[in-house]
Amino acid sequence: MFFVILSSVLTLMHLYVWKRVARDTTRPGRARWALTGVVVGLGVLLVATLILPRALDTPEPRWLAWLGYVWFGAVVYLVLALLVLEPVRLALRRWVRREPPAQEAPVVNRRLFLARASAAAAGATALGVTGFGVHTALSAPDVLRVPVTLRRLGAGFDGYRIAVVSDIHLGALLGRAHTERIVRMINETEPDLVAIVGDLVDGSVDELGYAAEPLRDLVSRDGAFFVTGNHEYFVNDPPSWIRELDRLGVRSLQNESTVIRRGDAAFDLAGVNDIGGARFDEPPDFDRALAAADPARPTVLLAHQPVLVDEAAARGVDLQLSGHTHGGQTWPFHYAVRLVQPSLAGLSTFDDTQLYVTRGAGFWGPPLRVGAPPDISVLTLQGE
Template identity: 40%
Template sequence: MGWLVTVVSVAVFITAYLGLRVIRPLPFSAWTKRLLFLLVALLVIGQRFTWVFRFNGYHHELIDGLDLAGYTFLGFVSSFMMMLLARDLLFIVLRIINYLRPKDTRRIFFKEKQRNTRRAWLNATNALILAVAIPLTAYSTHIARGLPGVTEVDIAVSDLPKQLDGYTIAQVTDTHVGPTLKGPWVDQLVDLINAQNPDMIVHTGDMVDGRAWWLRPDVKHFEELEAPHKFFITGNHEYYSHALEWIEEARSLGFTTLVNESEVVEVNGARILVAGVPDSKAGRFYDEHTPKPREVMDQAGEHDFSLLLAHRPDMIDAADEADYDLQLSGHTHGGQFFPWTFIVGCFNPYVYGLHHHGDTALFVSRGAGYWGPPMRLGAPPEIVLITLKRK
């Protein structure tokens, strides 16, 4: 309930801000402005009501279309508003500078002539920002809804057995199959992963955004993934969408699901420990899903190399303390699109790429899909092909 209140509050603020700073200065009739305001309110706030339909068990392609339109507009508004806020911040600074000047040299902003000039300035800068935001949104949407790239990463491991030198792991994460990423995209993604011919495939969470009863036809393509070993762990979005359902669904798709569990994979006599823990906040939903990487390691069988699958990179301290060799994570999306690419680091110890934390290596993927607005800017989608190398 708290999350819903937050979302609606932000949507109301966005609608009010756009109404005051963009719609109100326009040289249109009062009725035209009211219609524009209602249209913005419908796109920003009304799209949230698709949740109500799905919560009550109703699904239709029209609802998916409304979600795509609403989320795209939300992404556009996010970029547009950041530029507006930057402009308004500059305007405030100029007002303060003007106020600090001697009284006889100050500009008077509230005379009718000055008011008209300010309105014209607002409309002109709004038009300029709009001219930048629209093509930027179109480009970002094109990148997000296309196929991800393949990032190849070599990870050197001390004392790695010769049998594991060159062993490949395909990491896919944050696919977010849901209202705007559907079965045809998943089908192409599966073909892309299979083309890498990996020895192991791991999905490190946030496979979906929605309930199993309406997304089952879209995720069924994951059962066509081809590798000797396939593993899945839960991300935070599985818990927003009845995680227990998705754990069973992942098993039916051919994944070995790891919920504070591990499995030893043998490769020509060498042994890889694959451990998996739930999302770091999963204990809020189910007590038994509180992540326990130390206990998983303590109960693990003998092995030559240890791999921890953890959705969020914030598990790295526990992974290092438990002596895992490598942790694979996602969750951050690399920020997904500007300006969040600069903000996401405030909430995560690592945002993207290969890092060495103590004696544990960590790779954080930007993910293959997107959440919310179908936009990627400065953080293109990816699948990761990891090759273990003997140091």
């Protein structure tokens, strides 16, 4: 059903692009046929990229992924630009129709000119936004330094640094070099603890194990910890990634907690599985994850999706660290993300629980980020 809906939407988008870019801008003849062939070819390319590898259960060729996903982003912005220009074009067409009958031949030329001008303007806009988005997505993540005040935090943790990274999305477009850069940037911040809050990979260990290997080089006093995101459950064997990360020295918190100590001071670090784990009978279990937490000390929870903050607040969690949203990734789609998540990015408060959401260090789908650059966040804890 998902494939049917997706194919229908893509078909409608390409039909609209064909009408506005090919049919309305040309007279019958070779030019129209050529433009039609280009639009059809790009549509087939996109369908092949999005659907065929999943339908056939085969890895995506890297070249196909790059071409298809870049066009995916470009066609979305092309459609948006055409829709924005549509009222202007229609208003000018009505003005053209009011010309005297003697001007009939020039009227036809003017209408063709309006169609071509609006299509060219939309194309230039889409090309510019897509180029900017690709550059932003592939650039080094911003390093954000965020002070966070926690109740009951012992003096031994004043200045304690937690490096938070999420949504690395290793896959056909992002590989080992992406991981190496992230590891290098995290290590340069000299963190006390590293929290990887889900969506590390978009594929199996066999496909992406090599790309994840640099994680073994993470350096922090208290280690690196991981919780699953929804994408970890897109593979047929999610536990294989837990075993692989354990081999790389990254500890997974699967509905469990551990105690982080500094002398007599301590806080509980807990982690819950992503909501997507329900498919494998591994849903988030807050009661189990927080069973050993001591209410006399702060609790920091790793949970991939910000929407879980309600459950965290009901159980007195002091700080939840999340990702998942990508900060919206591409404007204007952050409006849709904001409808289903309580926060897009940054630090916010729900009841007595603070929620920090990182925009993530990678991307998913089109290799674009517009209005939501990637980040690695370093949270510096301080007591009240």
